[in-house]
Amino acid sequence: MTTMKLIGRNLSPYTRRIAIALTLLDIPHEREYLSVTTNPQRGLEVNPVGRVPALQLSDNETLVESGAILDYLMELAGPKSLVPPRGKARRDCLRLMAVACGVLDKAVAAIYELRRRPAEKVHEPWRQMLLSQATGGLVALEAVSPQPWLQGEHFSMADITAAVTVSFLRVMLPELLPPGVYPNLEALTTACEALPAFKAHPLETP
Numbered sequence: 448m449t450t451m452k453l454i455g456r457n458l459s460p461y462t463r464r465i466a467i468a469l470t471l472l473d474i475p476h477e478r479e480y481l482s483v484t485t486n487p488q489r490g491l492e493v494n495p496v497g498r499v500p501a502l503q504l505s506d507n508e509t510l511v512e513s514g515a516i517l518d519y520l521m522e523l524a525g526p527k528s529l530v531p532p533r534g535k536a537r538r539d540c541l542r543l544m545a546v547a548c549g550v551l552d553k554a555v556a557a558i559y560e561l562r563r564r565p566a567e568k569v570h571e572p573w574r575q576m577l578l579s580q581a582t583g584g585l586v587a588l589e590a591v592s593p594q595p596w597l598q599g600e601h602f603s604m605a606d607i608t609a610a611v612t613v614s615f616l617r618v619m620l621p622e623l624l625p626p627g628v629y630p631n632l633e634a635l636t637t638a639c640e641a642l643p644a645f646k647a648h649p650l651e652t653p
């Protein structure tokens with residue numbers, strides 16, 4: 448294998464942020480649109496913990512975990528990196544990405560609570576706890592107030608991660624985004640989704 452291969456589908460926001468970064472960085476790649484829900488066995492073949500995304504670099508090297516995959520891609524990108532190289536700007540970017548991914552982790556867990564359990568085994572207080580944690584992250588991101596991006600003039604992986612998060616929630620957990628509550632995040636997401644790299648990897652419907 449000579450071209451790297453991104454494994455995972457664009458319904459996964461963790462996968463989608465990698466796909467968008469690959470396109471923005473002009474890194475040639477192939478895709479395997481794997482759903483680990485319908486094909487858990489393949490998920491375990493590509494990642495010991497059966498999750499997407501995975502990035503296959505060669506027949507004997509596969510990266511897992513979207514943050515670790517991005518670390519590799521940004522190293523490859525050098526000066527075109529979508530994460531600032533050092534200092535406060537880098538720390539801010541990593542923190543914003545972590546908050547957005549935290550929102551996703553909690554939202555995905557809340558979705559699994561409803562979709563993966565029999566109705567009589569859903570523990571509503573736990574689901575509400577997950578929703579309040581996800582909301583905490585959204586409120587923190589909203590407070591950053593993009594101008595026009597989360598890091599001012601510098602578009603970064605923080606914007607990509609926040610936007611794929613909001614787009615995913617709009618479809619999968621709209622109760623987390625009551626109309627008018629997150630105007631800054633809504634505007635940021637609209638601006639990101641208008642970019643060709645986002646349009647090249649549209650969110651899939653479940």
Ligand SMILES: N[C@@H](CCC(=O)N[C@@H](CS)C(=O)NCC(=O)O)C(=O)O
Binds near residue numbers: 459
């Ligand atoms: N922290 C991981 C999260 C990946 C993740 O949770 N992916 C979901 C798809 S959105 C998945 O594969 N879920 C299957 C499972 O956990 O069983 C990352 O950033 O890559």
